[in-house]
Amino acid sequence: QSVLTQPPSVSAAPGQKVTISCSGSGFNIGNNFVSWYQQLPGTAPKLLIYDNNERPSGIPDRFSGSKSGTSATLDITGLQTGDEADYYCGTWDSSLSAGVFGGGTKLTVL
Amino acid sequence: EVQLAESGGGLAQPGRSLRLSCTTSGFTFRDFAMSWVRQAPGKGLEWLGLIKKKDYRGTTQYAASVTGRFTISRDDSKSIVYLQMDDLKTEDTAVYYCTRGGWYRDGLDQWGQGTLVTVSS
Numbered sequence: 001q002s003v004l005t006q007p008p009s010v011s012a013a014p015g016q017k018v019t020i021s022c023s024g025s026g027f028n029i030g031n032n033f034v035s036w037y038q039q040l041p042g043t044a045p046k047l048l049i050y051d052n053n054e055r056p057s058g059i060p061d062r063f064s065g066s067k068s069g070t071s072a073t074l075d076i077t078g079l080q081t082g083d084e085a086d087y088y089c090g091t092w093d094s095s096l097s098a099g100v101f102g103g104g105t106k107l108t109v110l
Numbered sequence: 111e112v113q114l115a116e117s118g119g120g121l122a123q124p125g126r127s128l129r130l131s132c133t134t135s136g137f138t139f140r141d142f143a144m145s146w147v148r149q150a151p152g153k154g155l156e157w158l159g160l161i162k163k164k165d166y167r168g169t170t171q172y173a174a175s176v177t178g179r180f181t182i183s184r185d186d187s188k189s190i191v192y193l194q195m196d197d198l199k200t201e202d203t204a205v206y207y208c209t210r211g212g213w214y215r216d217g218l219d220q221w222g223q224g225t226l227v228t229v230s231s
Binding site: 002032033035037039044045046047049050051056086088090091092096097098099100101102103104 | 145147154155156157160171172173174207212213214215216217218219220221222223224
């Protein structure tokens with residue numbers, strides 16, 4: 001059971017928009033920076049979003065993050081088949097004094 | 111170009127030890143915290159621990175699941191971070207990733223390709 005809760009899977013058609021949620025508590029999301037990671041099949045994870053809503057260089061603006069209270073959201077617009085991957089949210093948990101990830105969300109582009 | 115490369119994975123018997131290394135290049139290693147993350151077969155990501163930079167005394171923090179068995183250390187002169195794994199259990203079977211960062215504002219911003227550790231008798 002992950003400290004951060006994500007939907008196991010989401011799906012949408014090419015060109016559409018999808019939203020992946022990440023729910024936590026005041027000990028983690030509510031008071032710490034949230035980051036998002038993309039893991040394409042058979043590869044290592046890659047940072048997609050940091051500081052709740054910032055994109056590293058090279059990440060398209062189709063990917064955006066936000067945070068409100070104890071929840072965070074990753075939005076992906078203009079879906080492409082190449083976006084099919086597992087997506088993870090992560091942050092620090094102050095009560096556990098440990099980093100925590102969500103359980104991951106598998107994105108299928110139909 | 112920033113590069114992180116894990117090594118030292120392989121097959122180990124339960125109860126034995128293994129040390130993973132993460133050799134880095136392309137950035138000023140001493141200026142960054144480093145973390146280890148693992149992924150069991152078919153499962154999600156699990157953060158294992160971090161080591162802060164020397165400015166913060168190289169302090170380490172660990173996930174409860176590995177506290178007392180795993181130890182992270184660093185050699186700033188060689189730009190290498192280590193993960194010493196003792197008393198290995200079958201549930202430690204996973205791909206182990208070295209990452210740059212420690213859950214601060216910038217997240218875990220660089221990842222190695224991972225090394226597979228299999229714990230089996």
